[in-house]
Amino acid sequence: MKFEDDTDPNSILSDALENLENAEEINEAADNLQQVLGTEPGSTGGSVTFNDLLAANELADETVQHAIADELAPPCGCVLSIYLAAPVVSNNDFVGLGTSSGGAMGFVRNNVVIPQTATITGLVFSIRDNSLSATDSVTAEIFVSTDCGVTPLATGIIATVNGPNPPNCCAFSPGTFAVHQCDLLSVQIKNDMTEDPALPDGVAATILYTIP
Known part of the structure; x- marks a missing residue:
C-alpha cells in the first residue's frame, strides 16, 4: 500500500x-x-x-x-524525464532515439511516444563537444504530434546554446505544454553555423515533465 x-x-x-x-x-x-x-x-x-x-x-x-x-506509479507531482540523442545531426534534423537519420521523414522516424497525460515543464539541451564560434548558436525545440506523426506542432519550448564552445555546450529552457497518452514527441535542431551546419558529435536532450 x-x-x-x-x-x-x-x-x-x-x-x-x-x-x-x-x-x-x-x-x-x-x-x-x-x-x-x-x-x-x-x-x-x-x-x-x-x-x-x-x-x-x-x-x-x-x-x-x-x-x-x-x-x-509515481506519486502525483513527480518530475520525470525523457532522454533523446543522436550521433550526428544536420541543420533542421529531428532527434529521437538516435536510430534514424533526418531528412523529409525526420519527425516520423525520430520520436518517442508519451506514456500518459502530462505537462512538459522544460528542456535541457547539450551539443556535447561540437565546436562553436563566438557568433554561432544552436537551438533545440520540442515538437509534438497528436495525429501519429502526420502533423508535427512546435511547442515554443526552445533551448539555445550560444557560442563559443568550449566552454558553452548546454542550455535550459522552462516551459508549460500539455501532452496526452500516445502523442508523439521529438526535438528539432537548428543552427546558424556558416561553415559546416552539421554537428558531427551529435546532441543530447532531456525533456522534463510532470504527471497529474
Whole structure:
C-alpha cells in the first residue's frame, strides 16, 4: 500500500479509497473466474467453453496487472524525464532515439511516444563537444504530434546554446505544454553555423515533465 504524503489526512484517505477500489476490482474478477470454473458458492456449474475460461482468465490477469501498475506509479507531482540523442545531426534534423537519420521523414522516424497525460515543464539541451564560434548558436525545440506523426506542432519550448564552445555546450529552457497518452514527441535542431551546419558529435536532450 502506498501513501503519497503520510502527514496529510486527505492524501491518506485518497490513497486508501484508491486501494479499496483496486481490491474490489480484483475481487470481482476473482468472482467471475470462480463462476466460470463452477467453484463459486451457489454456482450451477453449467457448461463452460474454453473461450469462456480464457476470457475470464485474461480479465483476472489484466485486473491484477492494472492494480500492480497503479501501486508502482509515481506519486502525483513527480518530475520525470525523457532522454533523446543522436550521433550526428544536420541543420533542421529531428532527434529521437538516435536510430534514424533526418531528412523529409525526420519527425516520423525520430520520436518517442508519451506514456500518459502530462505537462512538459522544460528542456535541457547539450551539443556535447561540437565546436562553436563566438557568433554561432544552436537551438533545440520540442515538437509534438497528436495525429501519429502526420502533423508535427512546435511547442515554443526552445533551448539555445550560444557560442563559443568550449566552454558553452548546454542550455535550459522552462516551459508549460500539455501532452496526452500516445502523442508523439521529438526535438528539432537548428543552427546558424556558416561553415559546416552539421554537428558531427551529435546532441543530447532531456525533456522534463510532470504527471497529474
